[in-house]
Amino acid sequence: MDGRILMARVDCTEEIDLCRRHHIQGYPSIRIFRKGSDVREDHGHHEHESYYGDRDTQSLVKTMEELVAPIPLESQKLALEDKSNTTKRPAPKTGGCRIEGYVRVKKVPGNLIISARSASHSFDASQMNMSHVINHLSFGKTISPRVLTDVKRLIPYLGRSHDRLNGRSFINHRDLEANVTIEHYLQVVKTEVVTKRSYREHTLIEEYEYTAHSSLAQSIYIPVAKFHFELSPMQVLITENSKSFSHFITNVCAIIGGVFTVAGIMDSILHNTIRLMKKVELGKNF
Template structure:
């Protein structure tokens, strides 16, 4: 009994007998208001506790040394042929990679940017070692048929195999090919009399005189050797032409061997031709571009230093007329790093509404010029400042990465040049990065706030009730005093 009495003396919350307390309407009203306030404030505090808190800071790029930067893109070129479209990269460290093909895909497109067939062969054009005969000997004259637009359609319908050299007189490579072409044409003419058998004939087109004819067949580099098979040149399919391009050696023996194989009616997929001396060379015959446009998509891995991504018409065995090269383009996608999945972007934008708005800043933008006018020979340059953004979480006392993305700013310009026009993406990664840290609130902080809410509302309600009750009693006393 003594122990229980001492224990009761420690009670902070001594009770007043119920008979000594008095209930009131004002107290009941304040109690209801206080209870509703407690529930409302408790709900707000619980929502705040469940919401993750983020902090943003600028730190030195935490990437490991030797990490590569991935560049993903999908670019549409309405006037650049897939045949010569080349993707090159270079950087300030001296790294250069030309005509990247392993991670790049090309598709012929029409002026409306719609694909016109399956993937265009994205392999590199084979290196041509023999651009002509070493010992040209005497001039054999002009044995190949010089064609005009009117004659071209007639010959293509009369002969089973119609091989045409599209050239330009000012072109160095065209002039190197000319003697071999004429000599090979003379040999084929003697072996297959075109006036009798009509199996094969070799012709030539001067693109400086027959500009419209060359544009119709999407000739952008000189010389371009096209192989037409009777009945395969489809003219009613929106202007598309189905034929092949010859990428083999350009000496007389190689040309004659190629013509022999064509004349022997081998399947047009055949790519291996045996020369007369029984040595074997691979002469690549590939489908010629269906249209003059090309969609280039894929990715490249580059060093994380300032550098350039170039798209241009490029070949080691062809010449280009800069005034006829148009690098107008429409950008469907251009971004750095791995493209964030939509689900991750949704969750992260919930945390930070502005996050992820600049990882594809150039999407949907068009950069168009027109050949043959004041805007010809235009190089289009894009200057990109790249900043890495990293989002990490520190839940359960551990730090792990939620997302890593690269945002960038873009400034573009059109530059007139005497050289072959190119599209240049100059990128410059920043040595700083944005670090967004996600930190949950502690449970102790939540409990402390809940106790403060309940105790504070209860105390404030009690004070208001006391003030209201005493005021009512005072008013009643004043009224009773006035009555007496």
């Protein structure tokens, strides 16, 4: 009531442009602004703070008291943020997030869906953009560099599937269209490399490569990023077969015989050419 904190309420269903500029995607959202301004002079970055604490009256009042505690009543100069407050943290500069982890899946067709869910928020699907960048997506265990180096002498193309999603960006530029879901359809194929050492078969590597096709689709529900994956019933099996010593001797003899045969043909051609030239020369002298 002393003017150190001013409270305001915004209806994002009416103030659509304002909420879009401040990356409001979930309701209710509580933002804390200092000095009545939220935009820096350099590149328009936001300086507001987002409240992540409990939504009951006691928690909210406690947070407000902590905010005004360092502010003298006789001064209108606002202090810097109290860094000891653990219930709030600076909001991200963009409306995105980073997802990292592992998911156990069965060897049957399935879906991996990334969407916004919260028990204490509601979402405006028309304001959500599911554009994303895939840094890495793979199936199976990660192959160590040492094993990959050993196996590349057998199959140089292993580990470079012709349509991986790694490092690719999927941006939704349809600003006028809402509820756009980005879907990826993955066809997964298992590749197994088997080598023979001391007359024993040894599985050197198992890798799941995939091809991918992506598309955008509209729905009436909250937009998501969806990955449909299906394991192919076919499998690529690469086997290393050692050659016998007799096969090596046969190849060597074939190479040597070929060299002698080619040398004999060249000698015959050269000899006949010289004889023909001598006959022509003798005929002219006669």
